[in-house]
Amino acid sequence: MKVSLFATCLANQFYADACADTVRLLRHLGVEVDVPKAQTCCGQPAYNAGRRAEACDMARHTATVFSDSGYIVLPSGSCVGMMRSHYPDLLSEDETVPDLVGRTFELSQFLVRVMGVTKLGKGLEGQQIAYHHSCHALRELGVRDEPLALLRGCGAEVVPWEADEECCGFGGLFSAKLPETSAAMADRKLDTLPEVDVLTSTDGGCLMQMSGRASRRSVGPPFKHLASLLWEGVGT
Amino acid sequence: MSARDRILGRVREALAERKQEAHPGPFGGWRSEGEDTPAVDRFIQLFEAAGGEVVRFDDDAVAAAWVRDFVSKYDAVSMGRLARWPTAVGAESPELVLKSADPADSDVGVSLAYGAVAETGSLIMTPQDGRRAQLLPPVHVVWVEEKMIFPMLYQALSTLGKDLPSAVGLHSGPSKSADIGQILVKGVHGPGRLIAVLLADKKNST
């Protein structure tokens, strides 16, 4: 099986190890991974800001970069959500796009739904984990059970958390434009968080938001990207 | 051109290029599971869950005696016009005539409902009875014929719709509010006690 990795602009710079762990995890499962060099950004920041022209340009670039790929896997729910929900409309003149986005998956989604894998190893045994459902993974992709199955499959306990499906307040540029409201949303997450060994999510933006706020307030558990935690879960 | 014409004109202009969509058909109150409970039981279940009280009678005279006894404990009674049916309570109770007062000064009001709705646990109140008697006294006693309990609200409205009075009220329990710190309180403006006196459907009762 061959997969092209789309690191995504944010993870590429701030969660590079998670991208690397994604590659390691896929290779461990016998998947051949390539990384098209011309990849940059899916265009979501422009799209969400109402800059349709710029979003189209970035979408077109991304679609071209991955046009020859089979499966495309991303360590991010929001970027996959962007591609699946909006590329067919932004690039309506390109008939290959619906098929392309149909082959595009967030990592946990790919492991469970395409590869049928839920048991990676025992590397997370004894760990109590809080799982944050990133909005786009949850609502745009319907990814809810996959990460939980994978984490439990590695022996972890995913602890109940009343605010686990609530938005963390990242929202891309929203976090910088309306920082006070954004921080209050992160506080809601942090203040309802039970005692855990680690907090994880499919999305680096969410982790950056919550860990940044936690750090400012000197609270909170360690934060790890799901890809890195699952690689740890392999336990080799 | 009047405001009316200008508004309608803007509406037509806005819709000029828009695809017209068909009405999807009547509302069906669709449930996730089958609903086999008889209408009267369903009505009682919802009405009581909302804080309403229910008493049931097979016999009109017994029901009338119960109401007479109930209201006799209060100083001032307000009878809706139609609540004089089935006559046993009204004209033949001189003590109630003496107690009769304007709804604004009454402790208890007695009305006849047009019917009820099982699906929502609602009494259907029509204005011929007098709206003030249905709203002002702190306690409200309502006659309801069980044969006029509609399973679904749309059925009730469909029937009512053929000859509508000035206003119909659906009363589904005692007056309530949670506006004070999200805590439920009763009897804020409407009656704080709502009692449904159900009169059995003689055709179907054993």
Place this chain on the structure above:
Amino acid sequence: MSGGSTPGQYRNEAARTIREEPQVRDSVTKATLTFDAHRVEAFAQIDSERWRDWARDVKTHLLTHLDKYLEEAEAQLIANGAKVHWAETAEDALEILAGIVREHGIKSAVKAKSMLSEELRVNPHLEKLGVDVRETDLGEYILQLLGEPPSHIVGPAIHKSLEDCRELFHERLGTPVNAEPDELAAAAREALRKDFLAADLGISGGNFMAADTGTIALIENEGNIRLSTSLPRVHVAFVGIEKLVPTLTDVAGFVQLTSRAATGQPVGNYVSLIQGPKKADEPDGPEEVHVVLVDNGRTKLLADDEAWEALRCVRCGACLNICPVYRQTGGHAYGWTYSGPIGAIIAPGILGLEESMPLPHASSLCGACADVCPVRIPIPDLLVHWREKAVTAGLAPKSETLGLKAYSALAQRPKLFNTAGAIMRRAPLELGGRALPILSGWVLERAAPEPSAKSFMQMWEEGIV
């Protein structure tokens, strides 16, 4: 405008509320979580997806035939003995009201809770006309005593705690300092009873209006709407033109769906179905019923090829209850009558695009609202739609325009993109805040993120992975 604020003040008002009034965030969070939990329970009892599809389709049909239904409703209302007025703007609506007040020598009015009457600013106008106006919904009554506008579509005073109410009632109504909620409610009931009995005029809105029977449907729990529309000799109902539904049997579906979505009840405790003034065989009821059909920007929304879907709104408040942004501040920070997700998507039609900014941006686009909307309004798509319109209208901040244009140009040139990334990594956000002003807001509330030792693309290039 709400409490003297405007949408343009959103950021400051939100920041101030969060910083200086933490009890508002607590009260609003508690209330909205409760409402939403009730909605979930109520939706689980029905085939909620089917109900939502039906409601969306009825409202879509209604809106695409709106002129026909408006004409039908008007004819029916007139046949019922009601008087029908048409108001293009808020000023026109107030002028119509003033005419009725003068004609009848109105001195006192009781008001049912009506968001439209807030939008039109009915109360200040009535006061100018010398009419003593009393809000009768308990939540609105509390706010009227405080001089505050509503902060939520269904529960206007959810930003107030029990303590706030105790203090207020002790001061104004003489209740004991530690009065229980039912003592407070009893005091309000007694105070308002006199107003109901004395009022010349009752004012309401309209949740729905059936075109086939000329029926105004009003949903409530307290009984103040039944009283306000039954006791005074004149009743004036303000109804937005989008509130129509084709038939009275359609109303059956909508009152149930709206009640379940708003508070989780199978139906609101009282539903008033009003056709017109009292008939000859009725002992009481208003002698005159006036219906004011209000446009006030709704035709503008209707003309927008995407935003017209927002007119399906049934004002249930479910989107406010689920919104993680709304939850942090309540409605006042939005600076307008309608707040939360629905407020942001109708404001550009009713207030104008520039006046509405930045409300379409006061969202992380989490999508929770679209999941709960009983009439399936695609709220996140409409938020992006208005953001696009704002860009086209030149309303986007300059730094954002320049920043995103530059970013997009780089993103189409991979080598430059990676070089720029390398530069950004060496100048962490505290410094980058000057180079990238749109990101400077980050460090106000959070620690700057640490870039990875090497970018992934660099690691890949170097064969580390």
